Amino acid sequence: xxxxxxxxxxxxxxxxxxxxxxxxxxxxxxxxxxxxxxxxxxxxxxxxxxxxxxxxxxxxxxxxxxxxxxxxxxxxxxxxxxxxxxxxxxxxxxxxxxxxxxxxxxxxxxxxxxxxxxxxxxxxxxxxxxxxxxxxxxxxxxxxxxxx
Amino acid sequence: xxxxxxxxxxxxxxxxxxxxxxxxxxxxxxxxxxxxxxxxxxxxxxxxxxxxxxxxxxxxxxxxxxxxxxxxxxxxxxxxxxxxxxxxxxxxxxxxxxxxxxxxxxxxxxxxxxxxxxxxxxxxxxxxxxxxxxxxxxxxxxxxxxxxxxxxxxxxxxxxxxxxxxxxxxxxxxxxxxxxxxxxxxxxxxxxxxxxxxxxxxxxxxxxxxxxxxxxxxxxxxxxxxxxxxxxxxxxxxxxxxxxxxxxxxxxxxxxxxxxxxxxxxxxxxxxxxxxxxxxxxxxxxxxxxxxxxxxxxxxxxxxxxxxxxxxxxxxxxxxxxxxxxxxxxxxxxxxxxxxxxxxxxxxxxxxxxxxxxxxxxxxxxxxxxxxxxxxxxxxxxxxxxxxxxxxxxxxxxxxxxxxxxxxxxxxxxxxxxxxxxxxxxxxxxxxxxxxxxxxxxxxxxxxxxxxxxxxxxxxxxxxxxxxxxxxxxxxxxxxxxxxxxxxxxxxxxxxxxxxxxxxxxxxx
Numbered sequence: 059x060x061x062x063x064x065x066x067x068x069x070x071x072x073x074x075x076x077x078x079x080x081x082x083x084x085x086x087x088x089x090x091x092x093x094x095x096x097x098x099x100x101x102x103x104x105x106x107x108x109x110x111x112x113x114x115x116x117x118x119x120x121x122x123x124x125x126x127x128x129x130x131x132x133x134x135x136x137x138x139x140x141x142x143x144x145x146x147x148x149x150x151x152x153x154x155x156x157x158x159x160x161x162x163x164x165x166x167x168x169x170x171x172x173x174x175x176x177x178x179x180x181x182x183x184x185x186x187x188x189x190x191x192x193x194x195x196x197x198x199x200x201x202x203x204x205x206x
Numbered sequence: 207x208x209x210x211x212x213x214x215x216x217x218x219x220x221x222x223x224x225x226x227x228x229x230x231x232x233x234x235x236x237x238x239x240x241x242x243x244x245x246x247x248x249x250x251x252x253x254x255x256x257x258x259x260x261x262x263x264x265x266x267x268x269x270x271x272x273x274x275x276x277x278x279x280x281x282x283x284x285x286x287x288x289x290x291x292x293x294x295x296x297x298x299x300x301x302x303x304x305x306x307x308x309x310x311x312x313x314x315x316x317x318x319x320x321x322x323x324x325x326x327x328x329x330x331x332x333x334x335x336x337x338x339x340x341x342x343x344x345x346x347x348x349x350x351x352x353x354x355x356x357x358x359x360x361x362x363x364x365x366x367x368x369x370x371x372x373x374x375x376x377x378x379x380x381x382x383x384x385x386x387x388x389x390x391x392x393x394x395x396x397x398x399x400x401x402x403x404x405x406x407x408x409x410x411x412x413x414x415x416x417x418x419x420x421x422x423x424x425x426x427x428x429x430x431x432x433x434x435x436x437x438x439x440x441x442x443x444x445x446x447x448x449x450x451x452x453x454x455x456x457x458x459x460x461x462x463x464x465x466x467x468x469x470x471x472x473x474x475x476x477x478x479x480x481x482x483x484x485x486x487x488x489x490x491x492x493x494x495x496x497x498x499x500x501x502x503x504x505x506x507x508x509x510x511x512x513x514x515x516x517x518x519x520x521x522x523x524x525x526x527x528x529x530x531x532x533x534x535x536x537x538x539x540x541x542x543x544x545x546x547x548x549x550x551x552x553x554x555x556x557x558x559x560x561x562x563x564x565x566x567x568x569x570x571x572x573x574x575x576x577x578x579x580x581x582x583x584x585x586x587x588x589x590x591x592x593x594x595x596x597x598x599x600x601x602x603x604x605x606x607x608x609x610x611x612x613x614x615x616x617x618x619x620x621x622x623x624x625x626x627x628x629x630x631x632x633x634x635x636x637x638x639x640x641x642x643x644x645x646x647x648x649x650x651x652x653x654x655x656x657x658x659x660x661x662x663x664x665x666x667x668x669x670x671x672x673x674x675x676x677x678x679x680x681x682x683x684x685x686x687x688x689x690x691x692x693x694x695x696x697x698x699x700x701x702x703x704x705x706x707x708x709x710x711x712x713x714x715x
Binding site: 116125 | 255
């Protein structure tokens, strides 16, 4: 039977072999220390291969995966976060944060009024926290040239 | 008695203010289902950059202490343990609350927490200087084995299966080898420019602990907690006092087992409560009452949880081997201030070390006082909707990581590790061994290479690493912890089974 543990075990073994191979490529320094920068990674790779082999041979029960609809929401959230990261510079902090926080809270609890309030509260609250708590002086509230 | 000299420093306005903020904030965060203590402390670290080292540590230490105790509030009133460590508290505590004795359960748990916690910190105060001296006798080979011990013990004892625990330790160690190696300066495994300086520990910690919980909130969607908050009625504190101190057996068992478990590097607090609960049930003359809202159950579990806090810092402060995932996060908080735990800390920064430790002692008392009076309130405040919580945590995670060195690379690392960790957790892996691997990896490797250099100059490598009483003891513990867990797994009698792990996670989200 194909269990996700077996697949994952194989992936681990392949990754570990790649890791070992890439460790073997490392240039040893001219000090030519026999242990050097290689041996520790190689040892790690061997242990990981062994662990992967045990997973292939003796897999656990099937893992529980989230519903496809949940994965879709997750994908939307990730895309939103990436867009958010790019929007910060040109649009300032408040507007993108309002949209992103509102959208994220909508994905979890779809209640429009609540989501709008959450977006407003979070964008202002987090701005104060980051600007003064974390001391991010470069943080811009609104886009450059908007009177601020 | 050196620590007495630094007691005054705890009570300077700024330090005491931070201690209060950490304690009250920690109680609320701990009582919030969905925020684990480790995650709370990890998210706090970026806020300590601009503080003095001692001040930052006071804040983190207070948060550590009181999130652990605060976790009991939601365990008792909501049957949702605030942290995995509070699972044992739900058994009797929630039953008590259902019977309308919620206030009694809360008071017992905070008083027991304070007793355990104070004992634990005293142990920290008196053991640490002794061990720090003793630690000077540790050579590279011993430190290497100790680092390996930290990863394997937590890997084998604290995850759903031994192999997966060890493998997550391995993955953590892999991640640690990315970047420049400390001794030779060779560049290794740099596959993307974000990791050219190696993986920064703080963003990694934030990602590994915070992101999986956020994703779980999304995956679960609207299905919010349907647990009802039980109301708290009045209960005279005097009675609770009398009851805690008349249950000396449960209190002693809880405190002692918590302290001992805390001292073992890597085991941490996850199982302290369960072990103490089990032991005091076995030794009690009223063992049949356990699970029916019996006070001994609450007292044993909560005194153990908090007794674990102090001792879990002993291996951290003396040998820089964190005793629990949260201690690992604290290590991150120390390292960003350029302070390396061990004899360096006590010889060169005694004021930092002792002010921090003393503040933990005062923090235990403050935690108890605030806990007794605001616990019921905290449970109401803690009902933050998941939607808001997810956005707040995500925001803190992104900007916290960014602020470490003002680099977007760290944010990518945080997001990538966090998302990866979510899927690993689905497979039954846990974050704790991975984090310990990541933190202990450089320590292990540096000592491995130094050791082999010494070995080449004197004897053979095998002889250097595998002979001598201390080496052999450490190796024995490594092998024994793996063998014991494997054996328990085959007999399926572990404290953390897969079902528990899933349950824990559901409880946490």
